[in-house]
Amino acid sequence: MVARKRASVPVKRVLIVVLACLLPVFACNFPRRPQNPPSLLEEELRLTLTALAVSTYSIATPPPSSPDVSAPSPFQGLQTATPDEPPLGTPPAPGQSEVPSLFEYIAQSGDTLSAIAKRFGVEPEHITSPQPIPIEALIPPGQLLSIPSTLGETPYPSALLPDSEVVYSPAAIDFQVQDFVQKASGYLSSYGESLEGEWLTGAQIVQKVAIENSINPRVLLAFLEYRSNWVLGQPKDPNQVDYPIGFYVPDYRGLYKELLLTATQLGMGYYGWRSGMLTMLTFPDGSAARLSPGLNAGSVALQVLFSKFYRQEEWRETLYGPESFTRMYQQTFNDPWARATRSEPLFPMDLAQPPLELPFAPGERWSFTGGPHLSWNSGSARGALDFSPVTGEAICLPSSAWVTASAPGIVARSSHEVVAIDLDGDGYEGTGWVLLYLHLPEPDRVPLGTRVEVDDRLGHPSCERGKSTGTHVHLARKYNGEWIPADGPLPFVLSGWEVEAGNKSYAGSLIRGDQIVTANPGGSQSSVIVR
Template sequence: MSAKKPILTLVLLILFISSACSRGVYVSALDLTATAQSEHAENIPKPQVTSEIQDPLESTLFVTPQPTLNSASIGGGSTPDDPILTLSETVVPQEPTLTPTRNQTPQPPFVYYTQAGDTIPVVAARFGVQPEEIQFNTDVPLTGLITPGTLLIIPNILSELIATDPVMPDSEVIFSPSALDFDIDMFIREAGGYLSSYREYIVDDWYDAGDVIRKVATEDSINPRLLLALLEYQSHWVYGYPGNLADEKYPMGLIVPEKDGLYKQLAQAVKQLSAGYYGWREGRLVNIDFTDGTSMRLAPNVNAGSVAIQYFFANFYDSERWLGTLYGPDSLPVLYETMFGSPWVRAQSVEPLYPTHLQQPEMNLPFYPNKIWSFTGGPHAAWGPMGAYAALDFAPATTVHGCYESTEWVVASAPGLVVRTGNGIVVVDLDGDGYEQTGWVMFYLHIAKTDKVLVGSWLDVDQRIGHPSCEGGSSTGTHVHIARKYNGEWIAADGPLPFVLSGWTAHNGSKAYEGTLTKADQIVTARSYGSFETQIKR
């Protein structure tokens, strides 16, 4: 193997030079944006198995020609002449998409350098190949996180790809450490647009615009900068005023019955962003559909943050106009940098969001030892219906069905500081720094108001959090819903960092809420009705 490495390096260098000469010099989005700081931009915060690579005779590098754009069709939101679009509920496949029909014309293989969060199964799903077809010349885990920058040689079975340039870093899509010092209220106030005087009544109280954006950003763990940029791009709410009734009622441009107003529109937008981000991260999403009925396979080299933006705008445009929103002179990234400075420069201070050798800290099942509970929900969305399959559900063993007052206790799975509570919610920060955007965080949902732990409390393992209930979110029966985050990203229950509780490891089922917990030769199967095979104890 050692004799091959110098040859491989020389071959790849020659290929890169020849490709650049034939197609033009490739300049990344990072290079472009790092030098273009707007005078209006805010200050930037400072904060195993081995398979040998065969020497490729030719390889495809990700050098993408600029797309041809129809400037007349590119805009930053709807105008009175634009058609009103109705958003249908989009369903992200729950299993990795099957390998596409292989292109019968032999093509040079892809030369791919891995990104943070990549695993062999997910990379294989994105490139449409089997995991065993991927070649590498270093130790790479079969299912675990791959060191960013690892060289992989992958068969090219895909048709022509577009939109291969990155659009947005991951840390600017999720509520990551890069947004810790961002003052939402000050930004809105200084922008002085429609948003600065907006108020909305939600459930039982009035919220101003900053409160609404903070609520959605925190609950869904979506970056507030991105929400503000999308509002400005779609309806001009931040610096200006809505130009028509549609922009006023549906500021995110998502025309959904009974989903008008800022809060509901943000929630609808977050569904789309989360579906793109986590569907791509987990290998469940490899294609997107456009408004003209056409479909496109996503470029396999892009990052999850870019797919989130691509997926969102596919709800509004055909592929040509869609390219304009991503790469044109009036694109969202151009507006974003004008509003907030370079996202790529900020990303350098916080990414990768989770390191290669990251491991979950020790965690226990969220109830007392020797108590029998039921495993009622396998891996499913952590918050809302379309995000990461990061959550598991447990319910006390009982003969009572539906929603009832339980005297059983949900206890801390791991020690930490209670940093947020809400309707049914308790959030515990395991590193104790007081921020749920940094480090490991445990999220508990459906905790009854009575006897619930208070914000600011420090919890040791097995200290009481509260009683399981139906409070907060949608629930058909008394239970607790738990999930994990790391640096603001929801962590999939069955993935490179599997959810392990008291030695029980979570596994996906054929669809959301199904699945198993395994420990040595023991298997517990998730069932919503809490039958015998769901019973589990510490």
């Protein structure tokens, strides 16, 4: 077994970081209540998680001359972690070549031109390729890009985990949390908590956090084991019973909430890197390091999570030392890179959103009350939209109106005011396109396993689950377990209305031809939309 230790991080610093994660899971508003201006911390989180619109200029590139990239290896250009990487800030060894003027970068699944430019600290027009570079769409995985090397040497360019091991992807389809936990026979196998009036076992809690936040359960179990020995052994510190991960947030104790914070930090790293807005690591001792621009999103997610607990030198040892987390991960779950070859790239080159309809019946009047905002919590992409029925009914009571299916599929989840429709029909949320509807309470909510067609009734909109000030439905998308931004390379299009994000969360418009409907949390004539 790999030896592990908990870092001696000042509790105040951890609390400052973690309190940022305790934002409302869903801050959907209708009508809007007066609010104070956002704090600097909230603004920083918003910017980190916002997928900015890609610029509209064009790039002149020479005719294609490189080999065909129609079937690239999903990990071209990535080097995996080794325990002998130099410490942060170590200069090149004598005789080592200087930093080249151009960095040859091989595009990864999910890359966009704007995000790559932000990571490398250059203007998008300075990036060239032997092949045409998509301006607004996803760049094909494997495409070679030449990028000016403006950052010099950046520490720790080695990848730690594939993307599919961090998000709830096809790589997790054959992993049974309950079976693994029982076979491990550690403290987790006998643990339980009461959540929302329901008693859940330790394995059920892990699965709940994984499916709700779309985070791979393997990485949650591995981090829990690394921090507290809960999975394969017993906690050695009495504090680990209430705070098994070690966030130590007052009144936020227990496995569920600690894992929820873990999932949030992973998501903030993952989607912050995807959007290009996250480029620096900050450690508990106040030091910082530039993220290596060639990393994949899954590796950055892990680096961000560990940076919340460990000072720089400890962080290096935990991720790149001989007794590292990644070594323990491979010992526990076998080779993640070999497993990922069966499920990556997560975004195929020809990926497009399937036809989707507005989530209510033709002819009905609803209000577009929320433009692009967080799909689930502060560890997800800004990919959700809100719609409220125009019925004249009392605010924040279940409505007589019906939310309807936007596409055909099978109900993969129907519980806790959530309905998830799997469009590929295999009943698994980690594969293909999935639509998530929130605020649909019982009774009348569509049962699990139901096969639905477009316009079939799913349930009534309400205020239930999460923070909300009015009756509405919250609609978000996932593909292969990854939350999809509403405005970006795969724009949200409903009944021909395409989303355009505003300059802040909940702001934005729906555009169809010369028609524009503007989001308004309080509802207004300009926000009314008829399908």
